[in-house]
Amino acid sequence: MDRRIRKSQEAIIEAFIQLIAEKNFEQITINEIAERANVSRGTVYSHYTDKYDLLDQCIRTHFVKLIDSCLPCGEQALFPTEAALHYTFRYLDEHASFYAAALANQGVPAFRNRLQAVLIRGFDKQMDMGGINKMMDKGILVQFLAVAMTGMIEQLVTRATPYSATELSGQLWALMERNQMVPPSAPLSISTKLF
Amino acid sequence: MDRRIRKSQEAIIEAFIQLIAEKNFEQITINEIAERANVSRGTVYSHYTDKYDLLDQCIRTHFVKLIDSCLPCGEQALFPTEAALHYTFRYLDEHASFYAAALANQGVPAFRNRLQAVLIRGFDKQMDMGGINKMMDKGILVQFLAVAMTGMIEQLVTRATPYSATELSGQLWALMERNQMVPPSAPLSISTKLF
């Protein structure tokens, strides 16, 4: 992609995220965004049809980062290690103002739904239905955990919890393990056990 | 000026200053600068004929800032107040790495000369040759003070002095006063004395 496009888009998104952290989405104007991004107004329109499109793509961009932070080991699993979960929560904590806005603004419930969908898909792959889960319905269990995780994330980014990102992720890791939400064992874990 | 020009130049100069703070001027390549500035190599050449031109314009840019910091009250005087001198020294302290490089690199003695020239011109205007200076040669006195100031600035930015910017500027202000290097009295200072 042309370097100019990359630079402009980054500047616009950065400006937009700054603004959304400062004021309500509806009050933000294209003029403000262009000014803050140090870009011509026409440039904004050349990339995004309007504010809502910008917000949408912005969420998408953040989502990529968020998902990446859940999947540090290639494409293997959501939160393959406790450290990975910690990292994700710290990332969310740092960008809380954006995520809070994305979650809070009515008209953007899409965000919560997308996050849940990703988590449900990921958890479904990793759930161990043996042991204490033998008598459970997998769909319900997965949904239960995904909704819980989404809710806790919402608590974190909206500052609705007194607990820190670290405390939360630590506790949540324990709860995931308790429910046998284990990441698929890596190939080398077997050979590791042999020695 | 076209916004693109401003943005590119700022990025290039910023990148260059970063690099000069990290390594020797001669080791810096145009490629590095372009890469760091996130700009095409051709763009660098469209604004600056080569590294040396870039350094030159860079010094010029910094010089404008530096002079501005000496002249906070319009165009009246160099260091019209002790606070102004303090501000200048703090500014120098913050950008020490750049100024150190500009002063240190042989091939750039121009910098020291320019600084001295500015100071000499400014001091010459402000020198009070009455009182203890009655028997002195003005040219020598002015040059003496300008060279001293330049030297002290060099000491500061090259970290060749254990004293802080604040300590130095405080002492230097006293020395300037002692030598009757007073800023031209503002019109209202007379009326101030009347009350």
Next chain:
DNA sequence: CAGATTCTGTACAATACTGAACACATTCCG
């Protein structure tokens, strides 16, 4: 030494950005 690599400076067509203008909608305010 020769070959490989990197840097330099220049040229160019393709392209993204610019600022200005425009008609229209919305909001603000006396």
Next chain:
DNA sequence: CGGAATGTGTTCAGTATTGTACAGAATCTG
């Protein structure tokens, strides 16, 4: 109410930047 101000979305010609290519200089390296 009415008009002043501000925002929207579009168009457009002009311009700065882009990536690429090139030849020659400089530097590295076996």
